[in-house]
Every structure is written in structure tokens, then in C-alpha cells.
Amino acid sequence: MINQYRQANMEIKKILNGVDYKGKFNDFDVKNISYDSRKVTNGTLFVAVKGKKFDGHDFIDEAVKNGAIAIVKNENSKRNPGIIEVEVKDTRKTLSKLANNFFNNPSSKIGTIAVTGTNGKTTTTYLINRIFNDCGLKTGSIGTLGFISPTNLISTGFTTPESLELNNFIDKLIKSGVQHVVLEASSHALALNRLDNFIIDTAIYTNLSREHLDFHKNMNEYFSEKLKLFTSLSKNANSIINIDDKYSKRIINNIKSKIITYGFNSKADIYPVSYQMSYSSMEFEISLFNNLYKINTNITGKHNIYNIMASIAACIINNIPIELIIKSLKNIKSIPGRMEFIGNENNKVFIDYAHTPDAYNNILKLINDIKAKNHKVITLFGCGGDRDKLKRPEMAKISEKYSDKIIVTTDNPRTENIDKIMNDIISGFKEKKHIIIKNRETALIESIKMLNMNSILLVLGKGRETYQLVNQMKIDQNDIEIIKREINEN
DSSP states (O other), X not given: OOOOOOSSOEEHHHHTTTOOOBOOOOOOEEOEEESOGGGOOTTEEEEOOBOSSOBGGGGHHHHHHXXXXXXXXXXXXXXXXXXXXXXXXXXXXXXXXXXHHHTTOGGGGSEEEEEESSSSHHHHHHHHHHHHHHTTOOEEEEETTEEEETTEEEOOSSSSOOHHHHHHHHHHHHHTTOOEEEEEOOHHHHHTTTTXXXXXXXXXXXXXXXXXXXXXXXXXXXXXXXXHHHHTOOTTSEEEEETTSTTHHHHHTTOOSEEEEESSSTTSSEEEEEEEEOSSOEEEEEEETTEEEEEEESOOSHHHHHHHHHHHHHHHHTTOOHHHHHHHHHHOOOBTTBSEEOSOSSSEEEEEOOOSHHHHHHHHHHHHHHSOTTOEEEEEEOOOTTSOSTHHHHHHHHHHHHOXXXXXXXXXXXXXXXXXXXXXXXXXXXXXXXXXXXXXXXXXXXXXXXXXXXXXXXXXXXXXXXXXXXXXXXXXXOHHHHHHHHHHHO
């Protein structure tokens, strides 16, 4: 994690500018801000944020002991004598405003592109960032792959980090001369106010399918959080919308920004006229505002045509010539952890971060469409614990439809019982194509043993993650290292 603090002090009244608060105190300097009591040092403004598992109000005493100069807390919470208290209605919402003020409104000083949707966020963000950099524009990105600056990559653990880290990273990018930032805007981040007070110049909508219903009550609530990104845009901002998605009309009817559409629908501003694909490459022709262009890329899959079209739209909006965009797309070898080939001629292995029914359908259908008739598909997957349980049998049904053999294993069980997760998954099977191997490393080893010249292995769920989440612990688990080791030994 990057250092979340500023080096220069700022007066408390400037930090609280625009915040509705209660509290009487003289102005004083704040050295840094934190919502984690463990990171509090002398001169810190501690913001007591209530989370899903922990409540920052329970750690005020620890923050004071560590040197907090003042605390921001919710109204009607316990009083804390001996420390300056700033009372607000909602500390989580307030944190976003405080972070924005503390780092001097950084999103107003840089070009911002936000990508939201169930699937395609990471790939689209990666593509835009690569094209911008290939075309000489200094760009950073924020998302599942971490904080990526032109010179560094830092893992975050969040698709969209908390507002404090987000504003700090943007501030650092600006100071290093970066001109644009591309970020994944997750529904969690939008629901938890992490992007409040953050100015977005261009927003991209990829799609919406069943996901995160352990957090959102239903699909309408899930969609409503995504919609927030677009309703917050100014009339001078841009929305890039996939009009093939059934929710697209609801977005278009509720926003005031400029709109560019993409999809396989010929009514879109950008759509494919024809396409051909293989395991490792694809060529297609697009209509871009009624002009035809040929695209050659090492990325494959119909779902990636969507991601590429969204990326092209974002680049065109930012005045990058289409010829340079096409050249960059041709030079991109792969998307880390997204339908990434990590095998060899004798052992065809792909890894992918797919963890939704829609993503499973895209990838497994692609493999079946392009594989040789005599090639068998082996699929290894699991489902995350403490997450939407109803999608588990759906993912099983899809894998069974397109696979010849299936290995069910663990995938970040977290605090949930592994046997319960497995039972939810296997309830979706109707045939007997699957085996269960709880230990993921053992499952990977056994799946490699099943491979031959006429088979393909898909390892789904974790992509390039290097750990398993078990209870409250991160346990080392690197699928790629295990797969490459076993292939070389075989």
C-alpha cells in the first residue's frame, strides 16, 4: 500500500471546507488523515468510519494513544473527553470530502476515465492505459491489477480503493507529470461513497449481470449504484455506453452528458462488421462513425471486441488518432490474468479471473467455438466464500454445458465452510463430469496430468492472484507458478 499521507500540513478549517459539522475549536494544523487507528501518528486527523466488520468508533482510544490531534465521528456516538471532536452525520461520506480537500481536489487537475460494469472493467482499463502510454501520453490506472503508474505497480486489494488512497494516488500522479488516469469504478465503491467529490470526464458502461448480490439486495439496487457514476457527470463529460446491454436505455434516459454508443448493433456509433478469431489472436473490422477500420490483435473473444470498442471510444474522445490506436492494439500481447495463455504447444493452459456466470459463458463458449473438433475442454474452478451463493449452481451449469471434464476446488473460501460452498456448486450439475479436489494446488497438479495434445485446460477464478483468502488470512497460492512447474516437470 502506498503512503497515504501528505508531507505538508493543512489547517483543519480548510480540510473541513464544505463539510456540515458540529464542534467548536480554534484552527490548527493537521499533518495527515487516517481511518485506520494503526496508521495514526502525531498530528493525525482520525476519521472513525463504520465498516462491514469493524467500527472505527471502537478504535478512537487507540487513535488518540497513537497521536491523533482530533477525531471525526458520527453524531450521537460516544463522547471522548480530552480530544477535539468533529461531529458529522456520516463519517464515510465525509471522508471523501476530507480526502478531496486534503489533496487539493486532484481529480480536477487530471483527465479522468472511469469504467464500470460487471465484466470487462479490468481489460478495458488496461487497454486504455496501454494505448495512451503507447501514444506518448503519461497515464496511470487504478483497479483490480493495482495502482499502475508509468514507473510502478502497487497492489491495493480493492478494485476501487478508499477515497483517501484514491486521492493520494491521483495527487502523486499529477506531481510526477501524469496527464490521465483510468480507473475501475466498482459498485461497492459507488455505494460506499469512495468516488464522491471525484470529477469524472469520461465514464464507460460495459454490462450488468448477476454479481455482488451478497452486498446489494437485488439487481435493481446493483444497477442503481452503477447509475450513480453517470448521473454525476456534467453536460460536458462523456458517457460511452454498450447499447447491447438491457440496462443501457435506462442509463441513457437518465443522464445529461454527451454519449457515444458501442455494441454489435449496427445502430451503435461503433460496431463490428465482421470478425475472425483463434486461441491467441483476432482480426475484425469495425464501423467507427460510419468509417471502416481493420483491427488485428493478440487478444481474442467476442467479449473482448466489446472491451476494445469501448477503449477505442475513450481514446478517440481524448484526440488520439485511430491509426495510432490500431497500431497499439496490434502490439498488446495479452491482458494479465484475462484469457492468458500460460502453457505450451503440448499443454494448452489458459487462466482467467472470471468469477460470474456471464464471464463463464463468454470464455467457455469462446473456447468451444474456436477449438478443434477432437479437442476436449477441462475446466477447473471454485467459488468465493461469503459471496452470492445463488450464482454457484449457475456457474456449474455453464461449465458442465461446455466442458468435457470439471475439477471443482477452492477459490478464496474466506470464512465460509468449504463443504457448503462445494455443495452449492455441485447442486448445479446434472451429469457426472466433475470431481472434487478441495486443495487447490493438488487440483492444479491433477488437472495438468489430465492434459494431452488434444485437450485444453481453463483455470478460472483467480487469474494472477497470488494468494488464497482463508478465514482472516492470506495464504500464498500462485496458480501460474504451480502450473508452469508441473508443465516443466511433465
